[in-house]
Amino acid sequence: MGIILFLVFGIVVGFIARAIMPGSQKMSLLATMLLGIVGSFIGGFIGALLTDSRVMDFNTAGVIGSVIGALIALVVAGGVFTRGRATV
Numbered sequence: 001m002g003i004i005l006f007l008v009f010g011i012v013v014g015f016i017a018r019a020i021m022p023g024s025q026k027m028s029l030l031a032t033m034l035l036g037i038v039g040s041f042i043g044g045f046i047g048a049l050l051t052d053s054r055v056m057d058f059n060t061a062g063v064i065g066s067v068i069g070a071l072i073a074l075v076v077a078g079g080v081f082t083r084g085r086a087t088v
Helices: 002-020 029-050 060-082
Strands: none
Touching: 002 029, 002 060, 029 060
């Protein structure tokens, strides 16, 4: 049951990050879920560095950190995937 909740949490965090980020992100549901999961880990590590909580603890600061981490992952992924395209 924990894995299913983690995947659902990843989808929710991914959708929130995509809604906050300006512009259009063409991503599938699976990519959005992976964005949320990666964001959760990034936010968890940042939160663990700043506080004395564990990476996998669930709290309000962890949810906010997950969204911030997903935004960071979205910016990095946007820069990596659009670098090879020619702009006209």
